[in-house]
Amino acid sequence: MSLLELEGVDAHYGELQALWQLDLRVDEGETLAVVGANGAGKSTLLKTIAGVLRPTAGAVRFAGRDVAGVPDHKRVRLGISLVPEGRRVFRSLTVEENLLVGGYRRRPGEWDLAAVYEAFPLLEDRRSRTGAHLSGGEQQATAIGRALMANPRLLLLDEVSLGLAPVVVQDIYRALPRIAERGTTVLVVEQDLGQALAVADRVQCLLEGRTALEAPVGSVTREQVAAAYFGLEEAS
Numbered sequence: 176m177s178l179l180e181l182e183g184v185d186a187h188y189g190e191l192q193a194l195w196q197l198d199l200r201v202d203e204g205e206t207l208a209v210v211g212a213n214g215a216g217k218s219t220l221l222k223t224i225a226g227v228l229r230p231t232a233g234a235v236r237f238a239g240r241d242v243a244g245v246p247d248h249k250r251v252r253l254g255i256s257l258v259p260e261g262r263r264v265f266r267s268l269t270v271e272e273n274l275l276v277g278g279y280r281r282r283p284g285e286w287d288l289a290a291v292y293e294a295f296p297l298l299e300d301r302r303s304r305t306g307a308h309l310s311g312g313e314q315q316a317t318a319i320g321r322a323l324m325a326n327p328r329l330l331l332l333d334e335v336s337l338g339l340a341p342v343v344v345q346d347i348y349r350a351l352p353r354i355a356e357r358g359t360t361v362l363v364v365e366q367d368l369g370q371a372l373a374v375a376d377r378v379q380c381l382l383e384g385r386t387a388l389e390a391p392v393g394s395v396t397r398e399q400v401a402a403a404y405f406g407l408e409e410a411s
């Protein structure tokens with residue numbers, strides 16, 4: 176059984192339809208990358224999974240349970256944690272305090288301060304620094320660490336690389352295999368194809384709110400994914 180299953184999901188903002196009959200699954204322990212251009216519906220998809228946005232049609236099932244009516248804060252307790260685009264760390268709190276806030280309503284599990292510092296060694300040196308005095312990369316690592324402190328079964332990452340220098344992005348991405356090794360299932364949304372394909376087991380490409388391609392990473396070329404990403408003929 177898949178940990179997360181979406182079937183025939185539509186999502187709207189008023190009159191505008193952002194997702195069209197979308198099917199998606201994430202199996203326990205795997206890392207799925209969802210890629211797509213600006214406006215493809217990636218953030219909308221994550222909001223629908225996290226419970227921030229209610230789908231207008233279709234089913235969202237987590238661990239076999241229909242979660243359509245479960246509000247976002249209750250989904251965290253079920254084991255779904257979202258790291259939203261833009262990071263949003265608490266600027267007046269230290270790194271460690273930010274992490275502890277994330278663990279306030281933790282599920283039982285492996286993630287604690289020591290495990291987060293092991294995954295992101297750069298944070299341990301910065302543990303007493305406030306959010307306002309962190310670099311963009313340190314803020315991103317703190318935001319991911321804070322989500323992990325809740326011991327999610329499914330970690331949703333929205334545009335980790337946005338606004339960060341490539342070398343910093345690599346640092347953050349280096350932690351992803353360690354996160355997966357601890358048994359946390361990861362769904363990462365990315366515009367950066369190279370990073371996404373380097374860490375994921377499977378890739379799903381969205382184009383204007385629909386799936387343009389879905390495949391194990393090993394079975395597609397970067398060119399095929401890029402063609403689907405831009406809606407070019409070769410994708411089909």
Ligand SMILES: Nc1ncnc2c1ncn2[C@@H]1O[C@H](COP(=O)(O)OP(=O)(O)OP(=O)(O)O)[C@@H](O)[C@H]1O
Nearest residue numbers: 188191193211212213214215216217218219220366
């Ligand atoms: N709050 C909103 N109100 C109205 N329309 C929205 C809202 N958020 C997103 N949209 C629209 O929904 C569609 C999908 O947007 P979404 O943010 O999910 O795409 P995305 O793939 O995450 O793109 P980006 O990388 O730019 O964030 C776009 O047409 C966008 O303009």
